[in-house]
Structure formats: C-alpha cells, structure tokens
Amino acid sequence: VKTVPKNNLIYTFSPSNKPAETVQIGERVLLQTEDAFGGQLSSGQRTLESLDWAKVDGATGPIYIQGASPGDTLIAEILDIRTAEEGVIVTVPKQGLLGKRRFKSLSKVVRLKNGIVQFDDEVLIKTNPMIGTIGVAPKSTEIPSSSLGRHGGNLDTKQVTAGSKMYFPVFVEGALFAAGDLHALQADGELCVSSVEVTGEISVKFGLIKNQMPKWPILETEDEYSVLSCGRSLEEACQFAVEASVTALMREHHWSFEQAYMFGSLAVNLRINQVVDPKKGVRAAISKEFISLDSYLD
Amino acid sequence: VKTVPKNNLIYTFSPSNKPAETVQIGERVLLQTEDAFGGQLSSGQRTLESLDWAKVDGATGPIYIQGASPGDTLIAEILDIRTAEEGVIVTVPKQGLLGKRRFKSLSKVVRLKNGIVQFDDEVLIKTNPMIGTIGVAPKSTEIPSSSLGRHGGNLDTKQVTAGSKMYFPVFVEGALFAAGDLHALQADGELCVSSVEVTGEISVKFGLIKNQMPKWPILETEDEYSVLSCGRSLEEACQFAVEASVTALMREHHWSFEQAYMFGSLAVNLRINQVVDPKKGVRAAISKEFISLDSYLD
Numbered sequence: 001v002k003t004v005p006k007n008n009l010i011y012t013f014s015p016s017n018k019p020a021e022t023v024q025i026g027e028r029v030l031l032q033t034e035d036a037f038g039g040q041l042s043s044g045q046r047t048l049e050s051l052d053w054a055k056v057d058g059a060t061g062p063i064y065i066q067g068a069s070p071g072d073t074l075i076a077e078i079l080d081i082r083t084a085e086e087g088v089i090v091t092v093p094k095q096g097l098l099g100k101r102r103f104k105s106l107s108k109v110v111r112l113k114n115g116i117v118q119f120d121d122e123v124l125i126k127t128n129p130m131i132g133t134i135g136v137a138p139k140s141t142e143i144p145s146s147s148l149g150r151h152g153g154n155l156d157t158k159q160v161t162a163g164s165k166m167y168f169p170v171f172v173e174g175a176l177f178a179a180g181d182l183h184a185l186q187a188d189g190e191l192c193v194s195s196v197e198v199t200g201e202i203s204v205k206f207g208l209i210k211n212q213m214p215k216w217p218i219l220e221t222e223d224e225y226s227v228l229s230c231g232r233s234l235e236e237a238c239q240f241a242v243e244a245s246v247t248a249l250m251r252e253h254h255w256s257f258e259q260a261y262m263f264g265s266l267a268v269n270l271r272i273n274q275v276v277d278p279k280k281g282v283r284a285a286i287s288k289e290f291i292s293l294d295s296y297l298d
Numbered sequence: 299v300k301t302v303p304k305n306n307l308i309y310t311f312s313p314s315n316k317p318a319e320t321v322q323i324g325e326r327v328l329l330q331t332e333d334a335f336g337g338q339l340s341s342g343q344r345t346l347e348s349l350d351w352a353k354v355d356g357a358t359g360p361i362y363i364q365g366a367s368p369g370d371t372l373i374a375e376i377l378d379i380r381t382a383e384e385g386v387i388v389t390v391p392k393q394g395l396l397g398k399r400r401f402k403s404l405s406k407v408v409r410l411k412n413g414i415v416q417f418d419d420e421v422l423i424k425t426n427p428m429i430g431t432i433g434v435a436p437k438s439t440e441i442p443s444s445s446l447g448r449h450g451g452n453l454d455t456k457q458v459t460a461g462s463k464m465y466f467p468v469f470v471e472g473a474l475f476a477a478g479d480l481h482a483l484q485a486d487g488e489l490c491v492s493s494v495e496v497t498g499e500i501s502v503k504f505g506l507i508k509n510q511m512p513k514w515p516i517l518e519t520e521d522e523y524s525v526l527s528c529g530r531s532l533e534e535a536c537q538f539a540v541e542a543s544v545t546a547l548m549r550e551h552h553w554s555f556e557q558a559y560m561f562g563s564l565a566v567n568l569r570i571n572q573v574v575d576p577k578k579g580v581r582a583a584i585s586k587e588f589i590s591l592d593s594y595l596d
Binding site: 089090091096097098101103104106108117119120122123125185186187188189190191192193194195196233234235238239242243246253257258259261262263264265266267268269270271272275280282290 | 387401402404406415418420486487490491492493494532533537540541551555557559563564565567569578588
C-alpha cells in the first residue's frame, strides 16, 4: 500500500502545493497523520504556553489523483482510521464557547484503549475516531488548514469516519487531497475548541465523477447524505446548507421551490459541526430515502 | 380524566392569566389543542393572505398545579400525543432560512394516517408527533406564546414527545402550565418556518421537585438529558446551553471548570431546535451515563 508519511504536512490548502504522492483511482493509500498540535504536547516537548503555533493544524498530503480535473467530483472513501494509544485535550484561555470566562490553560494527556478514552479514574467514554481536517486545493487562493470552506478543510464533523464517503468539488488538476487532525472523540460543536487530539493513520481510496461537482462537500453515511457548509455565523452556514439541500430536492422530485422548501422543513435536519472557530460549520442531513447523490451535483 | 378543551387558548405566557383548570400532582390531564394557525387554514376558513394573526400560536391552558411555588421544578411527563388525520404546512414569503429569495405564499393540507404523512402522490414520510409550545408563566413579564425563554414556550424541539419529561423552573404559584402547537413532524431547524401543523390532544401528568430549579428547561429522553436554551443568535443560545451543561458537569463529578469544559467538548452535543424565529433555540444533549438531573438544579 502506498504510504504518505507524516513529514509531508501542509498548513494551507493551496493550488501551488507540490504533491507528496500520486495515486490512481481505486488505489488504496495510507496517510500517516500528526495530531493537531504537531505532537508538541503529547511528547512533552512543549507546553501550551511555549507552543510553536507554526506547527499546529497540519494535514498530510497533498495527494495528486490521476485523472481528476477542475469541474469533477472527487470521492474519498474512508476505509479505516487507526489512532495512537494516547491523545491530548486542552483548554486555551479566551477560546471556545465560554471564552469570556476566566480560566486556566490546561493540557491533559489521556489513554485510549480498546475503544475507550480514560478521561479520569472514574469516567470512561467511548471513542469515535474521526477526521477533523480533510479536503482538496481551492482554485486560486491559499486557505489555512485550520479553516474550512467549499474545498473542505477543518470540517470537524464526527461522521467523517471509517465507512463514510466524502464528495469534494475538484478545483485543480489532480485535486491535491490532504487529511489529518484525527480526533479520537468529539461532540457536535467541539465546545471548548479541542477534542481528543491524536496521531494515527487513515486508509483511503479515491473515486471520480467526471464533469459534475457539488457546491459544498457532501458526506455520505449509511443512511444519509449531508451538505457540509460554513459561514461567518451558524445562521449563515445554515442558509448555505439549506440552499444546496432545497435545490437538490427540487431536482430529485421535480418540485417547485415552495414544495421543496416545505419538505425540507420536515426532512432536512440542520446540525452543528463546530461553533468555536472563526468560521462556523453545520451539516444539513437527509435520509437517502428522499435524495440521491446526483441531485447535489451541478 | 380532567380535560381542558381548546377554547382555553392563551397567546402569552403570563403570571396574570387565569387558570383554565386546577390539578393535583400525579393526576392525568388531557389538553385539547388547536393547530398553530388556530384552525383557520385546515378548515379552509381563511387563506394565508387573509389570516387573522391574532389567532395564531395559541397554547391550551393555563393549568394551575397545586403545590407548585416559585423556586420549585415542575415535571411535565408527556404520556401521549394524538393528532388529527389532517395537517397543514405553509411557506410564507420572507420567512425561513431562504426568506431573502422570492417565492409564493403556499398552504398545503396533507393526510396523516397510520403514522405516515402523505406529502404528495409519491413521497411518504413517517410522523413524529411532538409538542411545539410548552411552558409555564414567567415571573413578571408577558411573553408571546410564539416566543421562547427560560419559561419554555415555542421550543420546537422534536424530542418533546410521548415518553419524554420536561423540567421547568417555577416562577409563580401554581406554575400556570400551558401547551399546544402540535407538529406531526418537524426536522431540526424547521427551516421554512412551518412543520406539519396539526390539532390534537396531549395527555400529561405533573410532578414537583421542591425548592430547587434549573436555569433553563431540561428535557429528559430515554438516554439523554438536554438543556433547552435560546438566544438572539444560535451562538448565543449555544453559550447559554454550554454554561448550564458545564456547571452541571462540575457539580456531578466535582471537577474543576477546566476539566468540565474539556469533557463537554467530548460529550455534550450541541443541536439545533429552530433557527427561523427571532429567538433561536438549541439543545445541549448529554448521555445519562455522565449526568444526573440533580446536577442541573440550583
């Protein structure tokens, strides 16, 4: 299996990044990933106060996918995620939903074993290994890997996990896919700004849909499709996700705008991905019973 | 069974509303409820254009609960919800998440039978009968029944359904409980501003916790407790819900703020109730594995 080691870290999604590897459609690839802090905290090499912020939020890649061209859809099928047996969670003053309160900088290393996070002596909680950052290069700008957008990026969506598929619009030749920032566990909203940040490996396989692309990344899970959008506020992110979902419902069922808008109110669930970064992320989820992937593609 | 007929409609939650009925703790009560449009659309009596808006968003009540005093917690156990066999959905120009688009006023009557909404000839979708508006009188102000707050109100939370329990802070003698605005079905966010609005009956039983009250209404479902908060934006609503949830985690586990804040990021799921009214509503849900009701009470 082709392996991309974790010395290939990008800190921006950019059309000018040089490929770390080139792969074919259908080929399995293994990405070795660094944790959100570039391993500085888990190794004890640095503290939160002395953190080198230039080494934060790296993603492994980019990978050049043969045959992917602007206007296509890149399918990234997540086959497996494996994490290290230790992760780190932090509180950072001024950060998160309660950032206006006064509190301390704290970094906590936790053990992960057999699918369980040992939070303290008494409290155990199940893991749900997921990919925090996943995306492709945008058309012409550089976007920090800590941010998100139509190209994907720091989506922080807990269903981006083994067994899921992501559909990205392709903006440049080869797509330039990258992923990283594994979370052993995260709740919707990521309220304190950190999850169980962990190093690990992602096994992924790519597919292509030629000459059609979605407006926003689409997530496919067992039962649902979700539009993953972002905005300056959750409300704005919701508007974008609803626009894409209602348009897809009109196409799928040959409905008027009004009919699709009504049905959306019954069947499109608006859910929070994260609300603690400058750009807020939501997903608009709908059962596969009512929509097919095609209807999301322009 | 004591029955409160639907000619007892309130349009504000207010300490000065006269009780429609008085009940004891543990007694079953049946509330007959009007739909969100006061039956004007389903009866064909009015169109959206000629709607009498003074008859919109009524709740049945209020009910005076013997023994409930300011500072207590009122438990409302929802035993059963029954709906009529016909409901109505609307699109209202300028309303909902895509209110900036130009579209028509449309009102659509749908059949409900055997737990299925017949949306059109081809599309059927399962019902999930829920209570849109439920709450108690606030301390001193009048709050329109179309709005929401610490007293409850138009919460539009799809888990407020048969089998769930709601815990409300009591602000006035007798609590003055009211409920209405049944939805046969609603997705998280209620994106177009309307659900399947329907008349029906709510069977409810009350309990009391003396001398302790939650900051916001608490919802208990089979597996989770949720804080139901609201704010001028979803972000502000999230802040309030997180403040209450993190405080509860500190109490439950004798954790520092920092530990509870971290754990919240792993276990407290922020979810959208509705994003289409002037006040936005969210819920912060956490597994009962990690919290008990007591920890939410001051």
